[in-house]
Structures are given as structure tokens and as C-alpha cells.
Amino acid sequence: MKMSGGVEWAVHCCVALTGVTEPVPAATLARLNDVSMSYLAKQMQALARAGLVRSVQGKSGGYVLTRPAAEISVLDIVLAIEGREPQFVCTEVRQRGPLAASPEDCLRACAVHRAMLAAEQAWRTSLAGVSVADLVATVDRDSGPDVLSRVRGWLVSPTS
């Protein structure tokens, strides 16, 4: 029930990529966050497979956001990294054992399953309501707009 640590990196990378038009290599993003370059590359590949970023190969290649930040929700990123399978899988215990219910009585999901689905839906709705643009606005409000500006400038021409 623990979320993959790569999700945090992926979200931070998406925030940093806002406002940058040139492709940014995975190695640059890794140095910015001081994390493993190879492993962050794996997360960026997952984002590319999900269509959130576009990968550009070649000498001055890297990753670019495919959509405006306002159209990328945190849920999109989480699903791209963690996968689309629901967190709770019902094994239909009511159809097993000596008092098994008949399959025709189990057309609707069982009560336990429905409670879990509702909770997961609430979770997804909350994440879907926050976009990368919202995160950018929050950071600007908290720490000032110059923080992200410096990050974007560093991504274009990294020093060190």
C-alpha cells in the first residue's frame, strides 16, 4: 500500500519542465534533484509511454511536455508510473467455501468491494482535481515566482 518513490520524482520533473520549450535530458533532471540518473530515466520513459511527455533523441534531445500544464493532472502522472490497475482486487470470497453464493446472486459487486471502490474513486477524484499548473501556482505563491524561474534557467544551461 506504499506509493512508488518514483512518482514524487516524476511530478517534480513535470513541474520543472513547465515553461521550458527546449528538450531537457534525463541526466539534467537527475542532477537537478540529485537522484539516480538511470532510475529517473525509467520514470521518464513511463511518462513518455503514457503520452505525457515527448522524447526527442539525438545530440540536443531530451523530454518535453506534450500538453499545457493545466491539462496534466497529478492523477495522470500517478497512473503513468504506478499503472492503471485498481489498488483493491476483489477475489469473490463469497463464492468460495461451504456456504458459497451462487454466481447469479453475485451480479453486483459485493459490499466490501463497493466500499473500496468508492474510497479509491475519492482518491482519484482528489488527484484529478490538481493539475501541474496548479502546483506551479502554489509554488509561486509559497516561495515566490523567481524560484521556478531559476530552475527553468538552470535546466536550459546547467552549471556544475
Next chain:
Amino acid sequence: MKMSGGVEWAVHCCVALTGVTEPVPAATLARLNDVSMSYLAKQMQALARAGLVRSVQGKSGGYVLTRPAAEISVLDIVLAIEGREPQFVCTEVRQRGPLAASPEDCLRACAVHRAMLAAEQAWRTSLAGVSVADLVATVDRDSGPDVLSRVRGWLVSPTS
């Protein structure tokens, strides 16, 4: 990000234990659901450690609910099995790398962290709003009250 399969068994066991005053052994609960006896015992131990059920040892021992079903939420069971650690752990990437923010600028949780916390809170709130008594009522409404009655009777004197 996948929920432990033992959670499903634990919730079903709590539902089955409602209305039963005598202790029910783990072996009986395992046969009812046709699952591994030893592994279900592990889940029941976790419930006992969390104080949701009381374990009675000896010849006619077993497990009994400690509280009325209306006072046991699904969240209580999930936390007892999965643990109380939050699903998202912030590693404070903003304080790392060449553009690291100073610690005094990080007194409040970062925007990413807050979004994740809000989603997890929504998930917990949804689970906390469903009690075991609610699940019992739902099953009674869906399949009729005799289904759970037969289960309770079987738990007291199992055949086969």
C-alpha cells in the same frame, strides 16, 4: 500501490463475526472463506494487536469482536492490516541538488506533498465513513437477512 490481499479477508471476517458471541477459531474462518488457515491467522493477529478483536485461547477459544459493529470502520481494519504509515513519503527533493532551497523556506509541506496528503485524506475519510454495521446492512439488503444468519450459524457449529 496495491492493497494487501489480506485486507479483503479481514473485512469479510469482521462482517461474519457480527452477532456471534462465542469465540470463533481462525481455522473455522479460514474454512468458511476457503483460504489459507495459517495466513488468515496472521491477519487476525494483526486485528488483535490493533484492538479490533479479542483473542481467547484454550480449547474453545478463538476471536471475538471487541466493539459493536457500528463502531468499527473499514478504515480501522485497513490500517490494522496495512499499517499506519502514509502511502506517500516526501523525500524533500526541493532541498537537494544545486538549487536546493534553504531549510527555513521549507517549514510548510511542499505543493506535491500537500496534493498527495489531500488525496490520501479523501481516501481515508471515505473508508472511515463505512462501518462494519453498514456492510452488514448492505449485505442484508442485497441478498436477504438469511444469508448472514446462515453464516453465523455455521460459524458456531461448522459442518464439514
Next chain:
DNA sequence: CAAACTCGGATTGATGTTGTCCGAGTTCAA
């Protein structure tokens, strides 16, 4: 055209979950 730089997937090690086992303790009955 060649060289350098990029992404992409296949490979290995660490961590947590799933499943199993046997010993400590308690209750019941003789």
C-alpha cells in the same frame, strides 16, 4: 559521413508481501 549524444529496453540486487511452520499458553474434562 562520422562522431557524439540521446533515449529505450533487458539485467541484477534489495525490499516487502505471501504463505508456512512449530512452540508457548490456556482451557476443559477426567
Next chain:
DNA sequence: TTGAACTCGGACAACATCAATCCGAGTTTG
């Protein structure tokens, strides 16, 4: 009182998934 059977409880392996790494395929650029 004594014994025996039955219970829980924690310690023990097997499996799967996550974390981290490496090298090859492809592209751009000079």
C-alpha cells in the same frame, strides 16, 4: 490435580515487486 487437546503467537522460507544499473539502437549535428 493432572493431563491432554486445542488455541493463539511469533519466528521461518518462497515469491513477487520495487529500486537501481548497464549497454545497445537511433538520431541529430557539425
